[in-house]
Amino acid sequence: MKVVYSDVLVVGGGLSGLRAAIAATKRGHDAVVLSLVPAKRSHSAAAQGGMQASLAAAFKSRGDNEDVHFADTVKGSDWGCDQDVARMFANTAPKAIRELSTWGVPWSRVRSGDREVVVNAERVTITEPADAHGLITARDFGGTKKWRTCFTADGTGHTMLYAMDNKAIELQIPVHERKEALALIHDGGTCHGAIVRDLVSGELVAYVSKATVIATGGYGRIYAVSTNAIICEGMGAAIALETGVAPLGNMEAVQFHPTAIVPAGILTTEGCRGDGGLLRDVEGHRFMPDYEPEKKELASRDVVSRRMTEHMRKGMGVPSPYGDHLWLDITLLGKAHIDKNLREVKEICQHFLGIDPVNDYIPVRPTQHYSMGGVRTRPTGESPGLRGLFSVGEAACWDMHGFNRLGGNSVAETVVAGMIVGEYVADYCDGAVVDLQTSLIQGFLDRERGRIDGLMARDRGENAWELRDAMERIMMEKVGIFRSQEPLDQAVEELTALHRRSRNLVCRNRVRSANPELEACLRVPRMLKLALCVAKGAQARTESRGAHAREDYPERNDRDWLKRTLARWPTDDDDQPTLEYETLDIMKMELPPGSRGYGKDQTIHHPDTARRVAEIDALSAQQLDRFELQQRLNPIELPERLRGKNERVGIGYE
C-alpha cells in the first residue's frame, strides 16, 4: 500500500485550491495539491471578464465600498445566500486583489483624463480622476451598482491563475498532476485524506492528511451544453456526497450565462455587455429594454437568460441548424476597444465561428455556466458533517451566491475563500493529531480497487458514454432555465433508472494504466448522483428564486422556502438522495428580504421580514458609522490577518 502523508491535502489546483494551499503553507503546514491536469490548465484560466472588489478608484466606481458590494451580492443571490459569508467576502475582496497585485497580476489600470465609453448604446466621455492614475481600474458588470469588476483585458482568470501558481511554485508547494481523487478516507466523523488514482500509471495511492480541502470546481458537465471546461464534472462534490455524512447544499441552483456562442457553447464574457454590447433579435431589434427598462442588458444573469428565452419562445430568435439563437452586438465598441479589451472574445469568434466581431454580430444563447451548489460548509469552510473536511471555490456551497451569483464574484470568491478558509484549515491543523488505523485506509483502497476490478471483469453491461449522453440530455431538456413539475418528475424518474443501470457498467478496454474509458466508468455513476441531487432539489422547491425558475410557481416564497437544500446520500444502495433543509434566519440578516427590482415583484413575504426591517430602521436612526452599524447587524469573524479597514483613494479609510 503506497501512502503519501501531508498536513493538508488540497484536491484541486485551480485558483481556490492553490490559494488555500498557500495559506496553509505560510502557516507552516505542508500541503500537497492534486489536480487532474497541470494546475495552470485548471478551469480558472478560462475566466475572462474580471474579479469584483470595491476599490472605488475609477470614475464610475467612486462611492463604492464593502457595503455596496455586500448588498449587490445579497440581492443577486435573491436572498438565498448566507449573509455572514457574503459579508466576510465583501470585506476581504479588496485585500485579495491587492495581494494578487503584489504577486504579479497585471491588473488594467486607470488612465487619468478623458475617455470615451459606451453606456446604454451611446458614446459618452468620462473623465478619470488624476488621483486615481495608475490604480486598478474596473468595468461594469451585470447586477452591480458601481463599476466594480477589475480585469486584465479579457484574460483575467489566466493572469490570476498564473500569478497564483507561480506563487505556489515559489513556495515549493508540490502539485501532483494527472491524479484523480476517487474517494475520501473517513470514519464517519473525521476525514483523513483521499484514495487517489494516478491517471498515467493507474496506480492507487492513499493520501493521508490532517485536513482535506475540496477545491474541484463546478459540475457543469452534467449538462449537454456548458461553458465549462470538460473536466468540470463535479467529482469533488460527488466524493463528499459518497461519504454519506457530508451534505451538498443547494444543488438545484445552476446558473445559465446569457452569451455563449452557438453551437460550441464557448463563453463570450459578460464584459461584452459591461463594456456596452447589446442583445438583438431576428429583426435586429434591441429587445432587453422592452423587458427590463432600467438595467437592460445588464440585469442580473438569471434575469437576462430568462428574458432571452422568453423572447425566443415568442418567435423572435434567429433560426439556425442548431436551434434558435439571438445576437450579441459589440460592433459599436469599435476595433480599438475590441482588440485591446476583448481579444479572447475576438479570437474565439475567429476560430470557432469564422467571424470578426468588429463587424459581425455573434450568435449566442443562454448556456449552463456556474454551479452555485456544492459541498456545504460553515463560514470557516468546514463541512458540518465531517470534521477535517473543508471546501472552497466553485466546488463549495460556502454560500455567498445563494441562487444566483454575480459575474466577477466567482474568481473573487476563489481567492477570498482560499485566504479565509486556508487560515481556518491551518488553525485546524494546529490542533489536530493523526490517529488513524491502517485498516481504515486499506478498507477504502480495497473498495476502490474492487470497483475497478468489477468494471474490468464484466463481460457485458452498460456503456458509460451512452448513459452519460442520456443524462446530459435529460438535464438540458427537463432541468434547465425554466422548470416545472411534470418534466422534473420525469427527470427524477429517468435519472434514477440511469443511475441503477450505471451499477452495471462495463469497461471494454482492460488496461489498468492510462485509460479514458475507465475514467468515464468511474465518473459517470457519480455524475448521475449529482444530477439526481439537482433534479430532486428542483422538483421539491416549489418557488422561484434566482436561477431556479419554476413556471408553475413564479413567485419567490420567503414564507415557506427561505431555506437551503441539503442533499445526502446515506448508503451506496440508495437510489436517490435524501433532502433536508436549513432555515435562513431573517432576524439575523443585515439586509432583510426585499425586491431585486426586476419585473413585477411577486414575493410572498415572511412575517419576520417586517419585524427585522423595523429593527434595522431603529438602529439606523441612531446614526452609527457604517462599520459600527455593520458590526451590530452582522457581527462576523475573520482570521486575524484579514481584519482591518480597506483604504480607498481620496477618502482613506472611511
Added chain:
Amino acid sequence: MSSPRKLKLNVLRYDPRKEGDEPRMVTYELDEAPSMTIFIALNEIRRKQDSSLKFDFVCRAGICGSCGMVINGRPDLACRTLTSQFEDGEITLLPLPAFELIGDLSVDTGKFMRAMSERVESWIHDEEAERRELTVLEEPMDPDTADRIYELDRCIECGCCISACGTARMRPAFLGAAGFMRVARFEADPRDKRTAEGWYDLLGDDDGIFGCMSLMGCEDHCPKDLPHQNRIAYMRRKLVQSR
C-alpha cells in the same frame, strides 16, 4: 441536405506502458459535422471506434494550452482547429515532440513547464512585497506598462514553440521560447526587482538565449501570437550590453 463529407484521421498510436506495443499510424474514418473541430472528431472516434484513444483537452476553447499536437506537420491547438479547413478531408495527428509521451496524442507538458518556471524563477522577486499591508492602496502602475505585461503574460504553456524549435529538440537542456517569453514578462514588470546581472545568470549561456539560432519556429507556431522575435532580440542585446 447533401450527405456529409468523410474525414480521414491518421493518428499515431502508441502506449509506452503496454508491453510489446509499437508506434504505428492508425486511420479512422468518420462523417464530418458542421463546425466540427479536431476536439469533436477525436471524441467521436473515442466513443464510437476506439475507447482506448488518448488525448488531452480541457477548455476546448483555445485558452488553456492542453491540446497542442502536430496537425498535418504543424504544432497547433487541436481544439480550435476546424476540420473544414482541410481541403482533402485528410488530417494527420502526431503528439508534440520534445515532451515525454504519455500515450497516443497525450504528452506531459506539465512537468516540462513546471521545471521551466522553477528554472527562470517565474515569480515576482521583491523582498518588500510580502511585508506590504493588504489594507493600503496598491502601488500605482503606468497603464501602458500594465498592458505591456499582459501582452507577454498571455503564454498558455501549450508547448507548440518548443516542438517547433530545432534547438529544443536537439538539446533537452535548452530553455526554449516559452522560457524566454516568461523571462521577458518578468523583465518588463517593474514590480520584479531582478537586475540585468540576475537575468544574465539565468539566460546567458548556450542553454539559454545564446543557444537560440533565431530561426523563429517559435514565432511562426505560437497560437497566441506572442512577439518572440522581438523579445529574443531585445534580451540578447540587453544581455550582451550587460557584460
